[in-house]
Amino acid sequence: MRESATNPSGVTGKDYKMTTATKTATLANTNILTITFVALLGATMVFLAGHAQSAALHDAAHDVRHSSGFPCH
Amino acid sequence: MLTKLLASALFAGFAAGLIAVALQFAFVQPILLEAELYESGHVEHFSAPEARAHDHNTSAETTGETTDPAAENATDHDHASHDHSARPKSGIDFKRDGLSVLFSVFTFVGFALIMVAGFAIAQSRDITITIRSGLYWGLAGFVAVQLAPAFGLGMDLPGNAAADLGERQIWWAATVVLTALGLWLVAFGKGIWPYAIAIALIALPHMFGAPHPDGFNGPAPPELSSLFATRSLGVSIVAWVSLGLFAAWFWTQEDT
Numbered sequence: 001m002r003e004s005a006t007n008p009s010g011v012t013g014k015d016y017k018m019t020t021a022t023k024t025a026t027l028a029n030t031n032i033l034t035i036t037f038v039a040l041l042g043a044t045m046v047f048l049a050g051h052a053q054s055a056a057l058h059d060a061a062h063d064v065r066h067s068s069g070f071p072c073h
Numbered sequence: 074m075l076t077k078l079l080a081s082a083l084f085a086g087f088a089a090g091l092i093a094v095a096l097q098f099a100f101v102q103p104i105l106l107e108a109e110l111y112e113s114g115h116v117e118h119f120s121a122p123e124a125r126a127h128d129h130n131t132s133a134e135t136t137g138e139t140t141d142p143a144a145e146n147a148t149d150h151d152h153a154s155h156d157h158s159a160r161p162k163s164g165i166d167f168k169r170d171g172l173s174v175l176f177s178v179f180t181f182v183g184f185a186l187i188m189v190a191g192f193a194i195a196q197s198r199d200i201t202i203t204i205r206s207g208l209y210w211g212l213a214g215f216v217a218v219q220l221a222p223a224f225g226l227g228m229d230l231p232g233n234a235a236a237d238l239g240e241r242q243i244w245w246a247a248t249v250v251l252t253a254l255g256l257w258l259v260a261f262g263k264g265i266w267p268y269a270i271a272i273a274l275i276a277l278p279h280m281f282g283a284p285h286p287d288g289f290n291g292p293a294p295p296e297l298s299s300l301f302a303t304r305s306l307g308v309s310i311v312a313w314v315s316l317g318l319f320a321a322w323f324w325t326q327e328d329t
Contacts, residue, residue: 028197030074031074031193031197034074034075034078034193035074035078035190035193035194036190037075038075038078038079038082038186038187038189038190038193039186039187039190039191041183041186042082042182042183042184042185042186042187042188042190043183043187044183045179045180045182045183045186046180046183046184046187048179049176049179049180049183050180051242051245051246053238060172060175060176061172061176061180063097063102063105063169063170063172063173064094064097064173064176064177064180065229066101066105066228066229066230066231066305067093067097067101067102067105067305067308068093068177068180068219068305068309069218069219069222069223069226069228069229069305069306069309070229070242070245071226071229071235071238071241071242071245072229072231072238073238
């Protein structure tokens with residue numbers, strides 16, 4: 001899908017090798033960002049369900065917290 | 074990539090969360106509810122079984138806490154003879170148990186998101202994810218998130234004495250992260266050094282020591298607490314292995 005995008009750097013066929021390398025690097029960076037985002041999203045959800053001390057959250061998640069070993073109260 | 078990560082995590086987390094909460098209702102919840110009777114002082118640790126049933130009935134009547142017919146009929150109902158005493162108000166508390174279902178799924182989707190992020194990192198290092206390896210991912214998750222913290226803190230039954238909550242939460246989080254890193258090194262490290270570092274990482278929180286209360290004076294009986302600890306670890310290992318298997322299965326499906 002990325003191949004179809006116009007080349008923003010305007011590099012021509014001569015520098016094809018370099019362009020490929022740049023593209024790979026960009027793709028890898030996007031993946032790292034995506035993976036980090038997903039991991040942080042997961043960590044936030046675990047924190048909210050397991051650790052956040054708002055009274056409403058605590059009461060709602062109480063039984064799950066105890067059963068899954070989170071320090072509860 | 075994002076779609077694959079989110080889809081695998083949602084499906085796997087949902088499935089594992091439902092398994093976890095079903096097992097929780099069957100094996101852990103009765104112990105929790107019984108412990109709460111001690112925690113709230115409805116039942117005392119050293120009172121006789123008849124006195125326990127009696128205590129509970131009178132307190133329900135005098136405080137007017139409940140209008141549940143099951144509890145009102147409780148006087149001609151011998152609580153001491155079976156474990157209904159663990160669930161004094163009604164068979165199913167829809168709000169409370171519904172929230173447990175919701176939060177179990179929510180928690181496991183959170184764990185699943187972290188696990189599939191791990192899959193993606195592993196795959197970028199040419200490590201193949203198979204359904205079978207999902208089993209190991211699940212076991213590793215269990216060790217990092219359940220067993221290692223429980224090794225230091227014990228399981229937190231309502232009515233157990235415990236140290237300051239904030240300190241325990243910090244210790245819990247640090248232990249989970251260090252153990253997960255250590256297990257990653259054990260699984261994917263090359264040579265002898267990763268093992269050495271892994272042992273150090275996994276041991277560190279336990280050498281440092283988990284926060285403990287000054288004295289053990291919680292009202293929950295030790296028998297109940299012990300059963301609770303083994304049961305909840307047992308339920309957790311099933312849930313985590315399911316999570317690993319489901320996550321790996323959905324992950325490999327998305328490849329095709």
